[in-house]
Amino acid sequence: MKSSMNKRSVSKRLEKVPASPIRKLVPFAQQAKKDGVTVYHLNIGDPDIKTPDVMLKALTSWDRDPISYSQSQGEPSFLLALKTYYHRFGFPFIEEKHIQVTTGGSEAVSMAMFSICNPGDEVIVFEPFYANYNTYAAVNGITLVPIPTKLENGFHLPERKIIEEKITNKTKAILICSPNNPTGTVYTKEEMDMLISIAKKYTLFLLSDEVYREFCYDGKRQVSLFSYMEEIPNQAIVLDSLSKRYSLCGARLGCLVSLNKEIMDGVLRIAQGRLSSGLIDQVMASKLTEVPSSYMKNVQAEYQKRRDVLFEELGKIKGIDLPPKPEGAFYAIVGLPVKDAEDFCKFLLTTFRDNNETVMLAPAAGFYASTSLSTGATIGKNEVRIAYVLNTTAIKRSVEIITEALKQYISSY
Ligand SMILES: Cc1ncc(COP(=O)(O)O)c(C=O)c1O
The missing domain is CATH 3.40.640.10 (Type I PLP-dependent aspartate aminotransferase-like (Major domain))
Known part of the structure; x- marks a missing residue:
């Protein structure tokens, strides 16, 4: 009996494979969309820039x-x-x-x-x-x-x-x-x-x-x-x-x-x-x-503009922990005035709506080995990763939504 149970059990290595923090909240986002909610995706580096x-x-x-x-x-x-x-x-x-x-x-x-x-x-x-x-x-x-x-x-x-x-x-x-x-x-x-x-x-x-x-x-x-x-x-x-x-x-x-x-x-x-x-x-x-060299020059200029807008807008949020402006890529790790950023990300997707819109972010704890390998440390738990892969209008609107959501989350939890 015992040996047949062992044969059916999955590998220890499989058990150790963590869910990706970038995608693990996707079912909540899908449900929100099914309910007719617009979701701004700042959780994943899937750019909206045109392919050459x-x-x-x-x-x-x-x-x-x-x-x-x-x-x-x-x-x-x-x-x-x-x-x-x-x-x-x-x-x-x-x-x-x-x-x-x-x-x-x-x-x-x-x-x-x-x-x-x-x-x-x-x-x-x-x-x-x-x-x-x-x-x-x-x-x-x-x-x-x-x-x-x-x-x-x-x-x-x-x-x-x-x-x-x-x-x-x-x-x-x-x-x-x-x-x-x-x-x-x-x-x-x-x-x-x-x-x-x-x-x-x-x-x-x-x-x-x-x-x-x-x-x-x-x-x-x-x-x-x-x-x-x-x-x-x-x-x-x-x-x-x-x-x-x-x-x-x-x-x-x-x-x-x-x-x-x-x-x-x-x-x-x-x-x-x-x-x-x-x-x-x-x-x-x-x-x-x-691909003409102008393609990448334009792409760089666009992301730099998006980064600047994102940081200007995020800078207005009380209690936020902002790093110096990122020098490259299109991500930023940002500390939020909450204890558990993953819970806040879920709140955004499941509960908070502003004009029937919300935002998806990636909780940052999974970007630290110390938590994902279960040492018990809580490093990065109040942080999110923001991918600035949307145009500046969408970024401004997203930060507006995050600001309102934080107010509601902090006052009710
Ligand atoms: C740092 C880094 N390495 C590798 C990858 C994987 O990229 P690909 O889409 O080519 O598999 C990504 C994707 O986000 C990434 O950010």
């Missing part, structure tokens, strides 16, 4: 029949386009053999973790961090070791000593994301130099999630791990995605880039096992080299 025309045209002029698998490493035209992009960006040493196309940046993160870690190994992350790293870590049996950063200084890195203290004989890698989701922080050259020097000293992999590479504001530029790749060729892995850069979230395309031959041979074997990424998506995305 040249890519959409590739879909309308589709002439391949049948729609076959693509190659496991990636569709040749897409690999070539990615290589050309990296060359234009100033990294001429990248060849097709250094690129593995993935089904979204998500698969690139998961493949990278799987490739370098055995179950039980540790990966250092700076918290708050992209919540879904928790998913990939749990799936791969990896322990994320969080190092806190602070809202007051825009979530920049702590001093070297604090990072080095967290390195154990199980540490395999440091995983960074700059510009950062969820904080918008763009690491400086000094910070990147420090990380490279630590990776060298302790022979660690450095995984750099550069999904938001081109989303930098106020004239700032991202310092890419590519700039150091030839210095630490066997330790550097860049994780990339087209989702945000070209508003291609639904196309599910990204890539993993490394000069480490063993890693590239290994990820190709994984890729062969899952056959290929989508052919149609890749053929469409191959047009990225034809």
Whole structure:
């Protein structure tokens, strides 16, 4: 009896996979919409900016029949386009053999973790961090070791000593994301130099999630791990995605880039096992080299404007804890004058209505490892992540709704 029960039980690893804070409140939002309520989505980085025309045209002029698998490493035209992009960006040493196309940046993160870690190994992350790293870590049996950063200084890195203290004989890698989701922080050259020097000293992999590479504001530029790749060729892995850069979230395309031959041979074997990424998506995305440079300039200007409007409006809310303006990406971590931000987010979706409208936010606790791995700590519990992916009118209206909702929530709870 006992053994048959055990056979039916799910794995310990599955039990550890947390729900994504970005999506876990979706059923409440769906119910609100069914009830005829307008929901402003500031919970997810799914941009409303138009996909480049040249890519959409590739879909309308589709002439391949049948729609076959693509190659496991990636569709040749897409690999070539990615290589050309990296060359234009100033990294001429990248060849097709250094690129593995993935089904979204998500698969690139998961493949990278799987490739370098055995179950039980540790990966250092700076918290708050992209919540879904928790998913990939749990799936791969990896322990994320969080190092806190602070809202007051825009979530920049702590001093070297604090990072080095967290390195154990199980540490395999440091995983960074700059510009950062969820904080918008763009690491400086000094910070990147420090990380490279630590990776060298302790022979660690450095995984750099550069999904938001081109989303930098106020004239700032991202310092890419590519700039150091030839210095630490066997330790550097860049994780990339087209989702945000070209508003291609639904196309599910990204890539993993490394000069480490063993890693590239290994990820190709994984890729062969899952056959290929989508052919149609890749053929469409191959047009990225034809996207005019004005496209990204306009996108950057638009997000900078949205950020400024968001911060101006949020600044008017009493008791709110605002970080310095994010330097990149399109997110902000904001402290609310409530004890439990998740409860407030639910209240917004289930109870609060202003002119039959409400807002969806992502509770931020899930962006901290210390809570999601159930240590009991309440770090980030009063915070939300706001994705400024709507136009400025919608952002202004959303903050108006949040302001009214906070008043009602605080007075009645
Ligand atoms: C930091 C970061 N990495 C990876 C991803 C995954 O992106 P994709 O849509 O390409 O799977 C996201 C998506 O939000 C992200 O913010």
